[in-house]
Amino acid sequence: MQNKINLPSFLKYKSARNLTRLGRGNDGGYLIPKEDIERSEILISFGINDDWSFEKDFYSQKKIRVLAYDASINSFLFFKNIIKNLLKFYKPFLFINSCIVYFSYKQFFRGKIIHKQKFLSNKIGPNYFTLNDVLKEARSNKAFLKIDIEGDEYRVLEEILKNQKSITGLIIEFHDFDLNLDKVELFCNKFDLNVVHIHVNNFGQIIKNSLLPTVIEVTFSSTRELLNYFIQPHDLDMPNNKNEREIEINDFN
Numbered sequence: 001m002q003n004k005i006n007l008p009s010f011l012k013y014k015s016a017r018n019l020t021r022l023g024r025g026n027d028g029g030y031l032i033p034k035e036d037i038e039r040s041e042i043l044i045s046f047g048i049n050d051d052w053s054f055e056k057d058f059y060s061q062k063k064i065r066v067l068a069y070d071a072s073i074n075s076f077l078f079f080k081n082i083i084k085n086l087l088k089f090y091k092p093f094l095f096i097n098s099c100i101v102y103f104s105y106k107q108f109f110r111g112k113i114i115h116k117q118k119f120l121s122n123k124i125g126p127n128y129f130t131l132n133d134v135l136k137e138a139r140s141n142k143a144f145l146k147i148d149i150e151g152d153e154y155r156v157l158e159e160i161l162k163n164q165k166s167i168t169g170l171i172i173e174f175h176d177f178d179l180n181l182d183k184v185e186l187f188c189n190k191f192d193l194n195v196v197h198i199h200v201n202n203f204g205q206i207i208k209n210s211l212l213p214t215v216i217e218v219t220f221s222s223t224r225e226l227l228n229y230f231i232q233p234h235d236l237d238m239p240n241n242k243n244e245r246e247i248e249i250n251d252f253n
Helices: 034-039 053-061 075-086 092-108 131-138 157-162 181-190
Strands: 004-007 019-022 030-033 042-046 065-069 113-116 143-147 167-175 194-200 215-221 248-252
Touching: 019 034, 019 053, 030 034, 030 167, 030 194, 030 215, 034 053, 034 167, 042 053, 042 131, 053 065, 053 143, 065 131, 075 092, 131 157, 157 181, 194 248
Parallel strands: 004 248, 042 065, 042 143, 065 113, 143 167
Antiparallel strands: 019 030, 167 215, 194 215
């Protein structure tokens, strides 16, 4: 598999001086500057599925409010998964893992750490929240955002720009990146926060002719502690798929 790619020049960045990794090893971990943690009053996370390791690590660094939005999960569904896997006597590890997920969910999401069964999108419906709705509910102008919503991120870029004065930092995963270069470029040009780290998700593919990745994880930050160059790969980076080689950024053109 090709493990070196080039990215468009509009994404060329300067690394933050004090990046730290939050979240589990491999898939689910992200690099953000420590200053962004310190200046944030609330963490708002969109798309958690069965992994809240990033949110847990963020909270361990600073005990602030956490709002997590994902309409695809809840405590009852995790409990149902325990019962379903209990019947699979030939796969006890599935039962054990489902128990771990359920009890981890029940332990973490309580008090000022809240999970809401809503999706972030501009779509109309009872299961959807706009970013305007979320920030109004959060009542804070110092919010750190994590967005991994499987393609719907392009539907909310305009709202991010409209609310950028309230955002201290942003982790966003761009899916089908190769098909949405214009949207990402327009967003980067209008967004006040700087790109301080990029990681290529190796669960995605590389397009043969352009050598562009289909999925990238981008860290935007309000920190001013920047180097004069980018570090790629960073020592804290890990391949999302631990069974495949890391995809490295060769250059920007």
